[in-house]
Amino acid sequence: MHSLPTKLTAGALLGLALLGGCGKKYLDLQPVDQITTQNFYQTESDALQAVTACYSQLGVGGQYNYALWGIGEIMSDNSFTGGGGGGDGAEEIQLDFFNIPTTNPMVGRLWGGCYVGIGTCNQVLQKVPGIAGMNEAIRKRSLGEAQFLRAKYYFDLVRAFGDVPLILVPPASPADAQIPRVPAAQIYAQIETDLLAAIGNLPGSYGGTDLGRASKWAATGLLAKVYLTEGKLAEAATQADAVIAGSGKSLWANYGDNFQVANENGQESLFEVQYVNGLNQYIVDGLGFVGNEFFAPRGQGLVPQGGYGFNVPELEFVQGYEAGDKRKAVTIWAPGDLYPAGSATTAQPASLPGSPYGFNCKKWFVGKVNTNVWDSPLNFPVLRLSEMYLIKAEGLGATQAGFDALNVVRTRAGLPPRSAANTPDFKAAVVKERRYELAFEDDRWFDLKRTNNLVTNPQLLAKGIKPFNIVLPIPQSERDANPQLVQNPGY
Incomplete structure (x- = not known):
């Protein structure tokens, strides 16, 4: 082997x-x-x-x-x-x-x-x-x-x-x-x-x-995502359906099981970054995942270095969860959430450094791995089967098969099904479902961009987004090394 x-x-x-x-x-x-x-x-x-x-x-x-x-x-x-x-x-x-x-x-x-x-x-x-x-x-x-x-x-x-x-x-x-x-x-x-x-x-x-x-199914799933990004909706749906039908994968009954060390490369996983832990030093280029430390509530002592409190959920994002969405408790720390037994503090406070409303990213929380080890062994999912259902839904549009695919994900989340009667904008509903299903899996900026909602987003307009921010700047160090690299407009 x-x-x-x-x-x-x-x-x-x-x-x-x-x-x-x-x-x-x-x-x-x-x-x-x-x-x-x-x-x-x-x-x-x-x-x-x-x-x-x-x-x-x-x-x-x-x-x-x-x-x-x-x-x-x-x-x-x-x-x-x-x-x-x-x-x-x-x-x-x-x-x-x-x-x-x-x-x-x-x-x-x-x-x-x-x-x-x-x-x-x-x-x-x-x-x-x-x-x-x-x-x-x-x-x-x-x-x-x-x-x-x-x-x-x-x-x-x-x-x-x-x-x-x-x-x-x-x-x-x-x-x-x-x-x-x-x-x-x-x-x-x-x-x-x-x-x-x-x-x-x-x-x-x-x-x-x-x-x-x-695997073959990782490549098929990525191809589905590429087609979706290109706007090739029928092709995206075909590839996503191939994964659903042929991969032998199935959704975990519990959404949170996707983010447990014991379940790595498990029944819903199509491809994930493989992490092992063992470092007790500050480095992002080791073999472990640093999100456990970087995203944990700042200074609360839940992780070896106390927690840095980065990547804090926006208030609007938190308020956007539908009532009863089981993904919320898996994804974020909210005020009043109980900390693991033995923690110095018993529960998430109403506010804390870097997070005035008391929210933090919880999805990658592992705790004090091996007591003093800084990084985490938790793998990072790049492609999951649930995303294939959402790609299939978006690709098929407001058809019965499209609603059926969307509702597979909603049912697991504990949410009522969508139908033509309660869904005036099907694509917007699917993109919102992606937002909460894939939260903090590094997809949201790309989703806003591909759906032409990036530079018109109210929250981002308030932060100063400009039309040219649809792409990132070419790094100056690369332009110094390669004079043929023309900079993107606006930078």
Whole structure:
């Protein structure tokens, strides 16, 4: 059996030394030993380590451990910065109030992390086909994993920045990486190509220590989401329905079971970032998830460092829950919520530092893992089956099948079904359902953007959003390295 993607840290670090990304700073890395791209890709074991490196960027600062919660949530109407006030979380405050310099660290980490990930995928796709004596099933799977992950990284890039450089083979020199941006439509076409290829290459499921790798159904689910983003509604519904019908997955009866360490890679999961914990130091580039500490109520002592209180639910978001929605208690700390037994404080206060109304993000709360360990082993779900029902619903529209798909999610949440009689705007109802089903899973900003509700959103208008904030600035460090990168208007 082969280890989980994020467990092979040596392979991940090696991949970073062998990458061929975009931007001079990612191409000038020198091998720290005698391993090079010329002598590394020789065996099946080499291929597996290289594929592991393709996953490595998902779990660190350029994706789910830092950048995406600032862009996906704090830049949306779901949450605001929180923290300790003043300049605490300055980069998040910049995003929160749409005063985003081209040096914003979260923006820079997203761009850089995606291109590092793309670089490792490109290496696999170039080198693995030529490895002699490799098990053909493992070769096919390895190529599918790289295709899936390259598509995922490009999907984040194109949604966040619009036109971006398209690099499909490792650049032979830094000069080869100095290429201009191409139209977003070309990026989406490549994403579709990669995902369709991945669907053909990947197995439907895994077992043992391979659990957590990208499957055929992860690729199909991501393709459904890509089609939805492009406005290809019928295609999105078809792919989402394929996952529902063929994956063998099912919803947990209890929504909160999706966010328990014991249930990782469980019955509702299509793909998630694999985390293990063990650090007692402040770092977002380790193997554990930092949301347990960053999002916990500030200074309440529920987590090893006391809780930093970032990513605080907006009052309007909290007030938008329908009565009886079972997801609310799973997703947020609200005043009066009881803390775990043994806590110094018994319940969530009515207000606390960084949260004047007493709300905090609860979905990623694990508590004092191993007493003093700073990070968390809780995986981060990238795709869940419930989202496939919502994509199917949005794709089908206000048909009976569309309502049926929507109501699968609502029923699990403890909410009454929707029908034509009580739903004057079906698409708005589905998008709202996405807001509460996927809250704090880093989707909301992208949903507002794709539905053309971003720059007209009342909460975001009050924070100063401007029409050009439909995309993020190209990081200045990347423009310094690549003079052909033209800045997005307004920045």
